[in-house]
Amino acid sequence: MNHIYLDNAATTPMAKPVIETMTTQMQENFGNASSTHWFGRKAHEVMDASRAVLARSINAHPSDIVITSGATEANNTAIMQTAHARANLGKHIITTAIEHPSVMKPLAQLEKEGFRVTYLPVNEEGEIALADFDAALDDDTILVSIMMGNNEVGSRMPIKQIGERLVDHQAWFHTDATQAYGLLDIDVAALHVDMLSVSAHKINGPKGIGFLYRREGVNFPPFVRGGEQEMKRRAGTENPPAVAGFATAVKLITPQEKADRQAKYYGFKQQIMDALKAADVAFEVNGPLKADALNHVFNLWLPGVSTYALQTNLDLAGFAISGGSACTAGSLEPSHVLIAMYGQDSPRIAESIRISFGAFTTAMDIVAFSDALVKIVNRLRSKANA
Secondary structure (H helix, E strand, O other): OOOEEOEOOOOOOOOHHHHHHHHHHHHHOOOOOOOOOHHHHHHHHHHHHHHHHHHHOOOOOHHHEEEEOOHHHHHHHHHHHHHHHOOOOOOEEEEEOOOOHHHHHHHHHHHHOOOEEEEEOOOOOOOOOHHHHHHHOOOOEEEEEOOOEOOOOOOEOOHHHHHHHOOOOOOEEEEEOOOOEOOEOOOHHHHOOOEEEEEHHHHOOOOOOEEEEEOOOOOOOOOOOOOOHHHHOOOOOOOHHHHHHHHHHHHHOOHHHHHHHHHHHHHHHHHHHHHHHHOOOOOEEEOOOOOOOOOOEEEEEOOOOOHHHHHHHHHHOOEEOEEOOEEEOOEEEOOHHHHHHHOOOOHHHHOEEEEEOOOOOOHHHHHHHHHHHHHHHHHHHHHHHO
């Protein structure tokens, strides 16, 4: 059976040049980048060169880039450390109702510690209203953490407009750019963000590596304590091969490549919808259907078809997709994103799937998937109506 991977929002396969870079580094450069001898200096040079690549990708200074184990650590660091370091200035935080769990769970912990969190609502396209943000912002607000783009439905948030509103406010502005990085051109100066989180494995880089951008002047104690690595901001022996692989993945994605991918993925969405319409298969799109959305994510509601049954049958047919529900500890939990968009009682919650495209997805993959989707949905609906 030929297996086709359409779950790129979860993770992506490593690009061949990334693997080659990392293999070379692991074979030739094993030194500890914190050591002062030749081996250490050589490893440190790799870190410096890679950090410069990462910084340029968002128009930042290399010293503003803190290497982490991924966006989860970066999000936790930005949120928890900002709150604790600035609690004397206020205890109010603003976020959205559809953030990633690595943002939601630290905020839930802070609420237990006495912080006040405003969760901005979203419309049926997964977007917030700036009027709601303006109403929530007050003199007690010390942190705003709003994702650049959503991982389940591909909606984008008005990051630039929010950043402009916070220029003269005491609140620091953090954005989780995990899904947007590699698809959108990001300029932290133009966006007026103070912190930004990224993971390498979403852009065909290695797992277990990412970074937190921290604007100069955004100071708080390290979240991970120990040695004095990362300019005393994140302890732990550096991983030069992984960082070099991350930098290689970044260099593969030119501005033109970003635009090309967005256009290609938008075409894939149209291709799937055309196939469903041609076969008279009822469906609706969850979230935005716009050329400037995060087009690698495509969330579909197939009325009357169980998410679990559809995901299972597609898997058996050789197609890897994600459900509208997240699987946690062996049990299906409703998607908080779809609940925020459509309400707790919406049938979409248990009848939606997420398809996500990547650099290696082809038009033929989409043809094969569309054919299988039509057949499986019709079969499951017939069985349900029998």
